[in-house]
Amino acid sequence: MTFWNDPINYIADWLRGVFMGWGITAGPANVITALIGIVVIILFALAIAIALVWVERKVVARFQDRLGPNRIGPFGLFQPFADIVKLIIKEDITPAGADKVVFNMAPVISLASVILIWAIVPLASKIYGADINVGVLYLVAVGSFGTLSVIMAGWASNNKYALIGAFRMVATMISYEIPMVVALMIPTIIAGTMSVKGITQAQSNLWFVFLSPLGLLLFIISAIAELGRSPFDLNEAESEIVAGFHIEYTGMKFGLFYAGELLHAFTFGGFMAVLFFGGYGGFFGLEKLSAFAWLSNPFIELVVFLLKALIGYWVIMWVKYSMPRIRIDHMLTFNWKFLTPLAFVLLMMTALFDKLLAPTQFYVPGMFLSNILLAWIVIEILRKYSKRERIEQEKPAEPVIQAAHH
Amino acid sequence: MTPDQIIFLLCAALIVGSALMVVTTKNLVHAALWLVATLFGVAILYGLLQAGFLALVQVVVYIGAIAVLFIFAVMLTRREMRDKGTQVNHNWGISALLALLTFGGLAFILSSWVGFSSTAKAIPAGTDTLMMLGKALVSPDAYVLPFEVASILLLAALVGAVYIATSSKE
Numbered sequence: 001m002t003f004w005n006d007p008i009n010y011i012a013d014w015l016r017g018v019f020m021g022w023g024i025t026a027g028p029a030n031v032i033t034a035l036i037g038i039v040v041i042i043l044f045a046l047a048i049a050i051a052l053v054w055v056e057r058k059v060v061a062r063f064q065d066r067l068g069p070n071r072i073g074p075f076g077l078f079q080p081f082a083d084i085v086k087l088i089i090k091e092d093i094t095p096a097g098a099d100k101v102v103f104n105m106a107p108v109i110s111l112a113s114v115i116l117i118w119a120i121v122p123l124a125s126k127i128y129g130a131d132i133n134v135g136v137l138y139l140v141a142v143g144s145f146g147t148l149s150v151i152m153a154g155w156a157s158n159n160k161y162a163l164i165g166a167f168r169m170v171a172t173m174i175s176y177e178i179p180m181v182v183a184l185m186i187p188t189i190i191a192g193t194m195s196v197k198g199i200t201q202a203q204s205n206l207w208f209v210f211l212s213p214l215g216l217l218l219f220i221i222s223a224i225a226e227l228g229r230s231p232f233d234l235n236e237a238e239s240e241i242v243a244g245f246h247i248e249y250t251g252m253k254f255g256l257f258y259a260g261e262l263l264h265a266f267t268f269g270g271f272m273a274v275l276f277f278g279g280y281g282g283f284f285g286l287e288k289l290s291a292f293a294w295l296s297n298p299f300i301e302l303v304v305f306l307l308k309a310l311i312g313y314w315v316i317m318w319v320k321y322s323m324p325r326i327r328i329d330h331m332l333t334f335n336w337k338f339l340t341p342l343a344f345v346l347l348m349m350t351a352l353f354d355k356l357l358a359p360t361q362f363y364v365p366g367m368f369l370s371n372i373l374l375a376w377i378v379i380e381i382l383r384k385y386s387k388r389e390r391i392e393q394e395k396p397a398e399p400v401i402q403a404a405h406h
Numbered sequence: 407m408t409p410d411q412i413i414f415l416l417c418a419a420l421i422v423g424s425a426l427m428v429v430t431t432k433n434l435v436h437a438a439l440w441l442v443a444t445l446f447g448v449a450i451l452y453g454l455l456q457a458g459f460l461a462l463v464q465v466v467v468y469i470g471a472i473a474v475l476f477i478f479a480v481m482l483t484r485r486e487m488r489d490k491g492t493q494v495n496h497n498w499g500i501s502a503l504l505a506l507l508t509f510g511g512l513a514f515i516l517s518s519w520v521g522f523s524s525t526a527k528a529i530p531a532g533t534d535t536l537m538m539l540g541k542a543l544v545s546p547d548a549y550v551l552p553f554e555v556a557s558i559l560l561l562a563a564l565v566g567a568v569y570i571a572t573s574s575k576e
Contacts, residue, residue, distance in 0.1 A: 099435075140470075148470075
């Protein structure tokens with residue numbers, strides 16, 4: 001084992017040796033090394049969050065035909081640091097009517113719910129926090145802390161806009177959790193494991209996006225809803241409820257919500273890569289060439305993962321900055337009457353075809369075509385439905401007496 | 407003390423402490439939040455017992471769903487229900503006695519059990535406990551019947567909830 005093919009374990013072994021050289025026994029030395037590892041992962045995630053502030057502002061500027069930050073440093077690269085200084089020196093206000101402890105805990109839990117996900121993100125085959133056999137479920141479980149932090153913020157602010165924003169956000173998060181879980185089940189079924197590393201390795205031959213394109217679509221939609229980003233940003237609809245659940249937060253407390261949201265979006269981009277695009281392994285087929293054996297180097301894998309995560313993040317931004325906000329009843333109808341039934345049908349179909357076709361050579365085309373067929377049926381049903389609705393609306397209003405008989 | 411023991415003691419303190427706060431705090435929303443802390447402590451206990459799946463299900467079901475539902479119910483009820491009145495009625499002495507007796511009785515019965523003082527056997531490395539659990543839940547000679555009965559019960563509850571929530575057309 002050298003630094004170049006297994007950096008994290010190499011450093012960890014070295015640190016353990018240093019601690020034991022100081023006279024610490026093996027048990028505590030392991031614990032201290034693990035704690036240092038945790039701090040390193042958290043710092044890595046936060047460093048990414050700082051970079052994301054710049055990425056987000058630059059990309060939104062491109063979408064809106066502006067230049068974006070361009071004054072501080074080359075291409076405005078140091079803008080995030082100016083932002084951080086601004087957030088830190090702003091007055092820190094806790095409203096008089098607020099529930100102080102809960103109010104101050106909410107941003108911390110909000111950011112923590114995102115950073116906790118990083119415990120399982122497989123950055124490379126040998127760079128990851130923990131490889132647990134319930135990784136996919138862990139993603140959902142940690143998300144429930146996010147829901148909790150939103151409620152805490154909305155309630156403790158003692159502000160009606162904050163409370164309405166929190167209600168909307170929680171309604172979105174709880175309802176879109178169902179298609180989300182089902183979308184997560186699909187890679188689990190295909191790979192036969194819930195460990196995110198196992199799912200990545202199962203895609204060494206073929207990315208799951210080719211086996212289940214609809215699963216990817218469901219995951220993207222429900223991920224955007226979980227994030228509360230446009231078109232599902234009715235939790236912070238400025239024209240209706242000012243800023244939603246974080247209306248009363250100032251300075252760095254708001255900064256924690258903001259950093260948490262950006263990092264969450266990036267993390268979901270990463271999970272898009274892990275679950276459907278082969279994660280750290282595989283770089284658009286390049287790794288199949290024997291001349292590129294160096295691609296299995298952990299550092300290259302790390303770069304590949306971050307690149308794929310950024311592409312996923314870019315898709316989320318793309319949707320955010322080109323879609324208008326939808327109404328809350330449309331949001332709920334879309335989930336319960338369209339997304340959830342579709343997710344369940346897709347789940348049953350995937351499970352059935354996976355068992356039926358797995359040993360045959362028709363597996364890949366069968367899975368792909370069944371997805372396309374389902375998508376086509378859904379589009380046809382939607383077309384019929386909207387046509388009926390349109391005819392219904394265009395019909396002249398019936399006399400009141402006739403309507404009363406029904 | 408091993409790190410495991412330290413984590414266990416911290417987590418036990420969290421569970422007992424926040425459980426006490428659930429029943430003593432005056433503010434109902436705070437009580438619900440303390441309940442979340444208690445349930446989270448129980449999830450850590452499951453994690454310490456090598457039952458990672460159970461720990462995560464505990465978080466998803468109890469914190470993600472039930473606690474959120476509690477908080478909503480409390481927030482949407484009238485304000486008079488909060489911050490007022492005493493938390494005990496005149497039966498508190500008897501119930502304290504009963505709780506103490508139950509605890510003592512359970513502790514007494516458990517102390518005569520063999521597993522009470524022995525340490526748990528380590529799970530051999532490479533055992534996929536999750537796979538074993540999954541197979542046990544759907545295997546006919548294990549738990550398939552209780553599992554299916556529970557699913558039908560939940561389905562019935564779901565249908566019932568939808569029926570009650572649907573306003574009648576008349």
